[in-house]
Amino acid sequence: MVEMDKIVSLCKRRGFIFQSSEIYGGTGSCWDYGPLGVELKNNVKRAWWRDCVQNRGDMVGLDASILMHPRVWKASGHLDHFTDPMVDCKACKGRFRADKLEDARCPQKPSKQPGQHDACDLTEARMFNLMFKTFMGPVEDDAAVAYLRPETAQGIFVNFENVQQSMRLKLPFGIAQIGKSFRNEITPGNFTFRTREFEQMEIEFFVMPGTDEDWHQRWLDERFAWYSKYGIRKENLRLREHEKDELAHYAKRTADIEYLFPMGWSELEGIANRTDFDLKQHAQFSGKTLEYFDEESKQKVVPFVIEPSAGADRGALAFLVDAYGEDEVKGEKRVVLNFHPELAPIKIAVLPLLKKNPRIVETAHKLCADLRKRWHSVYDDTASIGRLYRRQDEVGTPFCVTVDVQTVGDDKSAADDRVTIRDRDNMQQIRVPLASLATVMEKLMDGEWAEIHRQHGVTRG
Numbered sequence: 077m078v079e080m081d082k083i084v085s086l087c088k089r090r091g092f093i094f095q096s097s098e099i100y101g102g103t104g105s106c107w108d109y110g111p112l113g114v115e116l117k118n119n120v121k122r123a124w125w126r127d128c129v130q131n132r133g134d135m136v137g138l139d140a141s142i143l144m145h146p147r148v149w150k151a152s153g154h155l156d157h158f159t160d161p162m163v164d165c166k167a168c169k170g171r172f173r174a175d176k177l178e179d180a181r182c183p184q185k186p187s188k189q190p191g192q193h194d195a196c197d198l199t200e201a202r203m204f205n206l207m208f209k210t211f212m213g214p215v216e217d218d219a220a221v222a223y224l225r226p227e228t229a230q231g232i233f234v235n236f237e238n239v240q241q242s243m244r245l246k247l248p249f250g251i252a253q254i255g256k257s258f259r260n261e262i263t264p265g266n267f268t269f270r271t272r273e274f275e276q277m278e279i280e281f282f283v284m285p286g287t288d289e290d291w292h293q294r295w296l297d298e299r300f301a302w303y304s305k306y307g308i309r310k311e312n313l314r315l316r317e318h319e320k321d322e323l324a325h326y327a328k329r330t331a332d333i334e335y336l337f338p339m340g341w342s343e344l345e346g347i348a349n350r351t352d353f354d355l356k357q358h359a360q361f362s363g364k365t366l367e368y369f370d371e372e373s374k375q376k377v378v379p380f381v382i383e384p385s386a387g388a389d390r391g392a393l394a395f396l397v398d399a400y401g402e403d404e405v406k407g408e409k410r411v412v413l414n415f416h417p418e419l420a421p422i423k424i425a426v427l428p429l430l431k432k433n434p435r436i437v438e439t440a441h442k443l444c445a446d447l448r449k450r451w452h453s454v455y456d457d458t459a460s461i462g463r464l465y466r467r468q469d470e471v472g473t474p475f476c477v478t479v480d481v482q483t484v485g486d487d488k489s490a491a492d493d494r495v496t497i498r499d500r501d502n503m504q505q506i507r508v509p510l511a512s513l514a515t516v517m518e519k520l521m522d523g524e525w526a527e528i529h530r531q532h533g534v535t536r537g
C-alpha cells in the first residue's frame with residue numbers, strides 16, 4: 077500500500093490537489109482541487125450520477141440549498157445529537173476526539189497517541205456539536221442563527237412532497253443529490269479523507285414499509301459493485317456492519333463500505349436504513365403530513381428510507397490511492413496511475429514526434445482539437461517522447477497518440493495517414509488509420525484493447 081505522503085506530493089506536483097490558501101501558510105484541513113483534481117472529482121460525480129440517476133428509471137435528482145430553516149436541524153436531531161466527544165490536553169493544549177484517540181498524534185515528541193506521554197493531562201470528554209453556525213442577515217442575534225448543512229440528506233426529506241407530487245412518483249423511488257456539506261470536525265486529517273468542508277453524493281430511496289430490509293441489501297450489493305466497476309481492487313474493499321450500540325439514533329441497520337486507505341480500513345460510504353424517522357420528524361415539526369397514498373391498498377403510509385451516502389472527496393481519494401503504482405521500465409522507475417478511463421482526468425494525449433516538423437505539429441494540433449470534442453485531450457511537445465509518456469503515465473492518461481513522419485510523409489515517402497496509439501497499462505503500441513481513430517478510441521475507452529490488438533497488431537512493445 078502506498079504511503080499517503082507519496083499521494084499528497086504527487087497531487088501537488090501534478091496539479092491534482094493543493095493546500096487551501098497555501099501562500100498564507102495554509103488553512104487546516106481545507107484543500108483545493110487543481111486542474112487535474114477537478115477533472116477527477118467531476119468524473120467520479122458524473123459516473124455516480126449516470127449510474128445512480130440517469131441509468132435507472134426509479135431515481136430523480138435534486139439540488140437543495142446549503143442554508144436551511146434552523147428548525148430542520150432540531151427535527152432531524154442534529155442540534156441535539158450531532159456531537160462527538162472531545163478531550164483537551166491541559167499540557168499541550170491539543171484537542172482530540174475522545175473516541176478516536178488511537179488515530180490522533182500528540183504534538184509532543186516522540187510522536188505518540190494523546191495520553192501516552194507522562195506529561196499528558198487529558199480532561200474528561202465533553203460533547204461538541206459539529207455543525208457550523210452562522211447568521212442570516214445583518215443582525216447577529218439568536219433569531220438569525222443558521223447552520224451550514226452537515227449532510228445533504230435533509231434537503232431531500234423536506235422536499236419529499238414537492239418532488240413526489242411534481243414528478244408523480246410511485247414507491248419505490250429515490251431522490252439523489254450531490255453537494256457540499258460542512259462539519260466542524262475536531263480532528264480532521266489524512267489529506268482529503270476527513271475535512272471540514274466536503275462533498276457528498278447521497279441517495280434517499282423511499283420504499284414501502286416491510287420491503288426496507290430487502291431494499292437495504294440490494295443497495296449494499298449495488299454500491300459495493302460500483303467501486304469495483306471503476307477499478308478499485310476487491311481485496312481493498314470490505315463491508316462493515318455497525319454494532320447495535322454504534323447505530324445512529326435514526327437507524328435500524330447501517331453497514332459501511334470501507335476501503336483500505338494508507339492509514340488503514342476506513343469508511344468510504346455508509347448505507348443506512350433510516351426507517352420512517354426523518355419524514356415523521358419533519359411532519360411533526362412542520363405540521364405538514366408527509367405521507368404517500370398507496371393506490372393499491374388505498375391507504376396512506378409513511379415510506380421507509382434507505383440511504384446510500386457517499387463522499388465525493390473520499391471516493392476520489394480512494395480511486396487515486398488504488399490507481400497508484402510503481403514499476404521499472406528500461407531501468408528507470410515509472411510512476412503510473414491506472415485510472416479507469418471514465419475517471420482519468422485526461423483521456424488522450426496527442427504528442428508530435430518531431431516538434432520541428434511543421435506538418436507533424438499542424439496535424440497533431442488538428443487531431444487534438446478533433447478528439448477534444450469527445451474526450452478531454454491535451455497536446456504536449458515540451459519534452460522527448462519517452463519523457464512525455466512518463467508524464468502522462470503519472471497522471472493516469474490511458475492513451476497517447478503520436479504523430480510522426482510516416483503519418484504526414486516527406487520527400488522520400490508518401491503520408492500513410494496513420495498514427496500510433498500507446499496504452500498506459502501494457503505500454504504496447506498499435507498503428508491505426510487516422511480515419512478510424514475515433515471509432516478505435518471509443519472501443520479502447522470501453523476496455524477493448526485486446527480486440528483492437530487483434531485487428532491492428534502490436535507495432536512496438
Ligand code: ATP
Pocket residue numbers: 227259261268269270271272273274275276343344345346385386387388389390391
Ligand atoms: P466518519 O465516521 O468517518 O466521521 P460518518 O459516519 O460521520 O463518517 P456519514 O455521516 O455516514 O459519515 O457521511 C457519509 C459520507 O460522507 C461518508 O461515508 C464520507 O464519505 C463522507 N464524509 C463524512 N464526513 C466527512 C468529512 N469530514 N470529510 C470528508 N468526507 C466526509
